[in-house]
Amino acid sequence: MKVSELMAGYTPSNTFEGFATNDDWVLAVGINLEDGATEADYTVVQMGIAGLDPQMNPVTQDKQYIRTGTSTTKTGTQRTFAISGDRYIGDAFQDHCFSLGIAFGVGQKVIVPYVYFSVLTGKGEKGTASIIVNSDGGGNAGENSAISIDLRSVGTKPTEYTYNGSSAGV
DSSP states (O other): OBHHHHHTTOOOOTTOOSOOOGGGEEEEEOOSOOTTOOGGGSEESOTTEEEEEEEOOEEEEEEEETTTEEEEEEEEEOOEEEEEEEOOTTOHHHHHHTSHHHHSOOGGGGEEEEEEEETTTOEEEEEEEEEEEEESOOOOTTSOOEEEEEEEEOSSOOEEEEOOSSSOOO
8 A cells, every 4th residue: 555545544634632543653665666756655564564663762872970970972863663463465565575685685775765654643754764574474373474574764864754645745
């Protein structure tokens, strides 16, 4: 499913106020894109996905100073998404991740653009991330085949993104 297809059922509001559930967030990646594609053409991460755990992963440096004790300085942040669920053959995102070129790929070959935003407000972020396949299926007899994938940001920090109902965000 593409972002534009998912969002056909939602009208984000920049004045929304209230609690959000995990289902109110969209993670989508740019895979198998044609020339001229936008964020609205990104593939939504959802089929068979039971858990999506976005983390900020701050990087810090601790230093001890004379007479003042330890001081912590934040030196960076790496965005990560831990994705878990059941293997669904035929889902564009999962099929892409578990292709040999990605599952065993390195460097630039496994880097994709992504957007992560709220369906309630349309606000979020966009950036680039490496696809890290941790498990391509496991479990006990008679159970669904469990998967685990991480997306970890690369390059510059993510930028603000707003889904605006058409092709591209801010």
